[in-house]
Amino acid sequence: MKTPHPKSSTVYVREFRERMRREGFVKKDVWILPEHADELAAVERRLRTPGGADAQPPADEMNVGPAWTMRSLHAALADTRPLQSGAIWMELLEGAEPSLHLVMRDHGDLPIYVAAGGEQIVVEALMWPVDDVLDPAAFNAHILRTHKLLPLSAMGIEIVGGVACHVMFGSLDAHSSLANVLFEIETLAENVISAAEAFEPFLRPEAFGA
Helix, strand or coil, X not given: CCCCCCCCHHHHHHHHHHHHHHCCCCCCCCCCCHHHHHHHHHHHHHHCCCCHHHCCCCCCCCCCCCCCCHHHHHHHHCCCHHHHHCCEEEEEECCCCCEEEEEEHHHCCEEEEEEEECCEEEEEEEEEEHHXXXXXXXXXXXXXXXXXXXXXXXXXXXXXXXXXXEEEEEEEECCCCHHHHHHHHXXXXXXXXXXXXXXXXXXXXXXXXX
């Protein structure tokens, strides 16, 4: 899947940090077993909402329907709460292979792209150019050791605008429920922010505007 947006995710991390501080949030580091990463991510999202500590997580929708196309998914996502509230902005990119461009307003305007291929939906975000990594071998080894801490997401390398870049992506069945597709999108956004912060020591200082 092509990812045309040229800005590194580190830019959106800076904007995300600034917005969270303005809104009165504080960052807390916790230690958990890798298998509890999904549960912690869900708890964190609830605790960012007033009264969220007492809120119950939404029931998972397990209904399996027809395979999504980008046009049908665009229409369905437009009626969901994050899109209706403005937390996510979306456009349908027409072409031989249509895709969705999402802007995650609550994540520093992080852009995410969604495409369908056969029986699979792929959700993807640009991280940073490969050249921004100080020690590629050490960085790659670290990713392999810690990838389980990023639920539902993986990292790879793609050519974006002629530049080799790290991307983060997740995939799910094209017949997945709308709730699961939205969860994949929101989880990827959370993981991009978390990964950019966690991998900061491996990147050149200028990647974060230092």
